[in-house]
Amino acid sequence: MKALLQRVTKASVSVDDEVVGRIGQGLVVLLGVAAGDTKRDADYLAQKITNLRIFSDDEGKFNLSALEINGELLVVSQFTLLADTRKGRRPSFVNAAPPDQARELCHYFVEQARATGLKVATGQFQAHMLVEIQNDGPVTILLDSREKFESSG
Numbered sequence: 001m002k003a004l005l006q007r008v009t010k011a012s013v014s015v016d017d018e019v020v021g022r023i024g025q026g027l028v029v030l031l032g033v034a035a036g037d038t039k040r041d042a043d044y045l046a047q048k049i050t051n052l053r054i055f056s057d058d059e060g061k062f063n064l065s066a067l068e069i070n071g072e073l074l075v076v077s078q079f080t081l082l083a084d085t086r087k088g089r090r091p092s093f094v095n096a097a098p099p100d101q102a103r104e105l106c107h108y109f110v111e112q113a114r115a116t117g118l119k120v121a122t123g124q125f126q127a128h129m130l131v132e133i134q135n136d137g138p139v140t141i142l143l144d145s146r147e148k149f150e151s152s153g
Contacts, residue, residue, distance in 0.1 A: 001041035001105065001146075002081040004030040007054055007139035011074045013123040014130045021121030026071030027054075028133050031109060032081030033102040034095050034146070041145035042105050046112035048148075049073070054139055066118060073113055076123035076131055077106045099126060 005027050012022040029049060055064040055071065066073065079102065083091035096102065103125050114120045123129045 001034060001037045001045055001109075001144070002032040003045050003049060003143045004032075004078070004081060005049060005052070005054070005139075005141045005143065006030075006133055007136045008074075009134045009136045011131065011133045013074060013076055013121075013132075015124045015127045020124050020129075021074050021076075023072035023074045023119065023121050025069065025136075026118075027066055027073050028131070029073055029075045029113075030078035030081060031075055031106055032078050033097040033105045034082050035097045035101075037097060037101075037105055037145070039105070039108055042109040043112055044145045044148055045143060046109055046116070048143060050113060050116045050118060052141070054141065067116060070118070072119040072121065074121045074123075074131075075106070075110050075113065076129060077102065077125050 008028050010024050011028045012019050050067050051065045053065050054062050055069050057063040079093060079096040082093055082096040084095055085091050106125060110120055110122055
């Protein structure tokens with residue numbers, strides 16, 4: 001499971017010209033579910049993301065997490081994070097999970113993030129979405145749950 005985080009001052013996601021999710025200060029989480037991902041991947045990323053110290057303290061240092069600043073999350077399903085571009089000029093998405101599995105794990109991830117007490121807004125699964133992001137910094141970080149599990153044995 002991959003997550004591309006963007007620290008934002010505000011963000012929203014719209015479907016068919018209607019805003020379906022909006023947040024203030026916090027993180028936009030573009031979430032890609034790979035074939036073979038499990039709830040373990042979602043649990044790891046939910047804890048990592050909500051506790052990652054990427055918000056500035058009074059001295060301007062990355063010392064605060066979304067939990068510590070009572071930030072908000074906007075979670076948007078993003079299968080294109082699983083693109084394989086090694087061959088040709090058209091990306092392949094064979095590494096992405098099938099839609100039913102991806103939907104289930106995205107919803108599970110959102111439940112785990114909400115369980116931390118943070119406000120969590122979402123996009124709409126399998127819809128064409130327009131995401132407006134006011135990136136703060138800019139700060140953009142890519143997380144991959146498989147790197148954690150591979151490095152920990």
